[in-house]
Structures are given as structure tokens and as C-alpha cells.
Amino acid sequence: MSASTLDADTILPTILITDAQVYAVQRLSPAFVRVDIGSPRFADIARDEGFDTRIKLIFPGPDGALPEIPEDPEQWYAGWLAMPEAARSPMRTYTIREIVGAGQATRVVIDFVVHEDGDSGPACRWALAARPGDRLQVIAPFAPGIAAGNPYRGTEFQPGTATDILLVGDETALPAIARILADLPPQTRGTAYVEIPSGDDVQPLSGPEHVWVTWLARDGAAYGERVIGAVRRHLGLTAHPSSPPPREPDSSASALDVAIWETRTYSAYGEALPDPADVVATDERYAWVAGESALVKAVRRALVDELGWDRRQVAFMGYWRRGVAMRS
Template sequence: MTSASATATTRTRPAPTTLVTPVLVEAIERISPSFVRVTFGGPGLVDLSTADGFDTRFKVVFPGPTGLLPGSTSTPEQWQESWRAMPEAERSPMRTYTIREITTAGDAVRLVTDFVVHEAATGDESALGPACRWALTARPGDVVHIVGPHRRSPMYGGTEFDPGALRDLLLIGDETALPAIARILEDVGPGFTGHAFVEVPTAADIPVLPEHDLVDVTWLVRGGARQGRTLVAAVRSHLGLPPTDLDAPLPDVSSTLDVEVWETARYSSAGEDLGVPVPDAGSSPVRERPDLQDTYAWIAGESWCVRALRRVLVTELGVERSRVAFMGYWREGVAMRS
């Protein structure tokens, strides 16, 4: 007589990489002329990854033109399919934001983020983008969806700030990058030095940032100047470069994204080999070349500004591309898709 033994096979489900969850607006605060601070709450936020900190991104999915959101599904993949399947006239707009703060009290998790807003010049709200329009009219109890990195994900989430062993920081951005810069200044340790340059629309938009003894912050008020020009001019001066024609055309940078450039140590939107130096454009000589050997640059904001600063650091000053993160968050005059 023979006996057969059965071997049980246990299949382990892969750890989720993405969180999709509905959240409620719990609080709205107009903190300056150009910023609305929104606090979201909901039980699903307990699974949102907050381990990275710094400039961790997530997406907000707003109700579409008909007020609809994608239906609830069992997996993020099914939710994304549901979102893509919505007719164009009904599809919920999706936009990317930085985690400004996560607070936990008992079982309650709250996500705080800052929205850049501007009033319609003609009073016609239909001329505003969907995110701006939503932030200006949102009320406690409103529902949106959050898409972000899952806390159990073993994969890289939505964080680009990665200085490695470098300890001198050059942080540059416009108002759309301000929440990330504020969070970076909160999260970096005392061993970091450097400088941050931030351009905002008005002096009333300058917030009280976390104090860092060794990182100076220069505020630049744009006023009526063109987007990014004041910021680029200030950075050029800081780096010892002579003034230049900021309205001269910049070299094209091909990209698969809405913006012209997104380049970090991990990824190039143009599909370029990040180990290959950018050719010297034959720019004017540096008056007094700064020591950038220990510098890590993090640059984000409007696409023209990011491209101009990419030219400054990589082309004119020869900084290794692995030591700079360039992120075009948006492009002036173009409605972004997500």
C-alpha cells in the first residue's frame, strides 16, 4: 500500500505599489493670495507612503465636468482602467501635488497640501484650469480621489530629492515648487548647507519657512515680470555668470511629457543617457566660478525656467547631470493632463 502526500503551495500576493482612495475635504484655508491649503481625511490614507518625505508627490483626481468621479474598484489597476474609460467629456481631471504634511491622531490620518490659485482676470471662472477652479470653490465634505505611493510598496514612489553624499544644496523653484522646497527644508538634517531661490507672484505669498541654520533663502517677487525671468537672473548672478538675454530662444529638449524637461538621476523624459555630458554651448566666461563639487541642485517649476537653469548648470558650468534634478512641473499657456 502506498500513501500519497499533497504539498500545499502558498502564493504570496505582490505588495501593492499604488494607493487609490477617496478622501474628504476636512478644512480649507486661503493662506495667501496665491495659495489655498487643503486638509484631506479618510481611512484609506493610512496606506499612503510617507517614509520618503522631502518632495514626495501624489495625484488628486477631481470631479469631471459632469461632477462624476471614477467608480470604486478592487485594485488600482482597475481604477485606472475605469478612469481611462470615462468619455473625454466626463473624465475626471488629474493633477500632481506635493505632500506638504501628514498628521496622525489615533486612527485618523490627514493629508495637507497647498494649491496654487489665481483669480480669473475677466471674472470668467471657465477660463481657469480645473484644479484652480476646484480649489477656489471647494468646501468641507467635498470628495476627491487620491492616487499615491502605497506604504507597502518596495518600489520607488514619487520622491526625486536624492542628494546622496552631497551636502551643499541649491534649491530653485517658483510658487508651484514652494510646497516641496518647504518640505525639503523641514526634512534635511543639520549637516546640509546651501541656498534656496524661490519666485512668488506677490510679496504676500512669502510664507514663514522652517528655519535652517545653514541654508539661506532668497525670495524673488515676480510682480509684472515674465514667468521665471527674475528667478533665472538671480541664480545666474549667484553663480557668477554675467547677465544674458533671457528672451532669447532656448535649445529644444524633446520630451514625452507635457513639459519639455524632467531629468533626474533615475530618469530622463527625453530618453537621454544621463552619463553623457551636454556639449558646451560656448557661453560667456564665468566671472568667478563657484565651487560646486559638493553641490546637489534641485530645480522645479515652469518649464521655460527649468530649461534655462538646466542650460546654466549643465551646459555653462559643467555640473554632472547625476547631481541635478530638473523637473518641469508645468508649462505657461498649456493645460496639463496630469
């Protein structure tokens, strides 16, 4: 379905599903590979969502084939789950780093975090081996559907009227932080803390003049140690909390299955949410925190449990968890 084939009675979907191919691959640094992907359907991709907008990438299976994705854009995931597991290919979620070009020449730029230590997942292995012409599938925001007033639920950065921004993340959050910085209004003030594997992984970023970026190279330190300490000092707290963090709310799922994901409109723990009419913050400050779950939980504790920030002022997203395989 393209914008040109829609008639007046069509109920517009908010996503597009398309085959795509690789157009360029660039090794940015030891921890990052940039891949430019394209499809004629990207002429209809939504550009105005911006910030940390997420898309789905589906990679070829072991036999090199791509799965038969259900054609209904609004029912594709239910159809995906109904497929035999052997018929599915690896699917992962990524932030759009940039959209370039126009029309059918539109390209989507994705930055992959990679490592070559033998413990990599399917997306990492694909990115390391990617070459121009390689195929994959993409599920992305569909501009005509969103323009018709149907929301795309793949963007979590919602600062409302806040003008003082705190961004915190590890290397997996860097593409989103980079996109957020580029899309912020020029009058925004704030600070971004980014923990990366080494100093070789620093990237040039653009953003408002008064939003300061602090790079924290891990260089063998414990995961999250440098960024958690830096954020606590920024907030006027001691470098380390004086007591252990509270237990997470339990659920019917195993504790390992509960990923931290708390925004104004969603909680992975099923807790009560604000009234939908009251989710737009009017506070001066706003924090967006993403990356490895333990890191995110530690910063959440500082902001919410120790300093009492309201949930309308924060977004916490555990992109992954050490030692636990990512799900589709």
C-alpha cells in the same frame, strides 16, 4: 486593500487608491489655498518618502461625480487611459505639503496655487470653491508595499551624500521646496531661491540653520526674470546668457508636448541614462529645480551647459508650461 487585510502571499502594491474628503480649507495668501484632506485609508500612507513626494488628486467632473477608478493599484493608469474621455474627471499631480494626525485620523495637507483671473484650470477652480465635506480621489504611496522593498517612483529629490544644496523654483514648486527644507538633515548647507507673484505670498518655512531662503517677488516683472537672474549671479555667471539657449532634443511628439523632466533615473527626451547602480551622487553639491518649463530650462542651461554639472548632481522638472494646458 489595507495593511490589516494582507496575507503572507500578497504581492504588495506601492500605491493606494482611495476616496477622500475635505476637512479644512485655509486661504494662506493671494496665490495659495491650503486644503486638508482625509480618508481612513490614509492610515497606510507612506510618511517616510518625504521631500518632494507627489500624489495624484482626481476631482469631480462637471456632474459632480467621481470616476470609477480601476481597483488594481499597479494597473490603474492603463485602466484610466482605457476609459472613455467623457468618463474621466480632471486629475492633477501635487506635492504633499505635510502629513498630520495618525491612524484613520491622518490628514494630507495640499497647498494649491490659485488665481482668479478667469484663466484657471480645474484644480484651481476646485480649490477656490472647496468646502469641508467635498469629495475627491487620491492616489498616494502605500507604506506596507514600500516597506516590503518596492520603490515608489514619485520622489525626485535624491541628493545622495551632497551637503551643499541649491533649490530653485516658482510658486508651483514652493510646496515641494518647503517639504524638502523641512526634511533636510540639520547639517545641510545651501540656498533656496523662490519666485512668487508678490511679497504677500511669502510663507514661514523651517529647515536647516545654514540653508538660506531668498524670496523673489515678481510684482509685475516678466515671469522667471527675477529668479533666473538671482540664480545666475549666485553661480558667478552674468545676469543674462550671452547667446540663445540650444534647441531641445526633438522627438516624435510636438515640441509643445515635450516637458522638461530630467533626473538621475528619467529623461523626457529619451537620452541615455547612467547605470542604475551609479545614480546615487557622491558629490558635495546637488541642485533641484522645478516650476514653469522655461524657467527650469534657463537654470538647466546655466548649470549643465555653462558650468558643466553632471546629471547625477541635478534634477530638473517642468511642472507646467505657460500657455499650454496641463495633462492628467
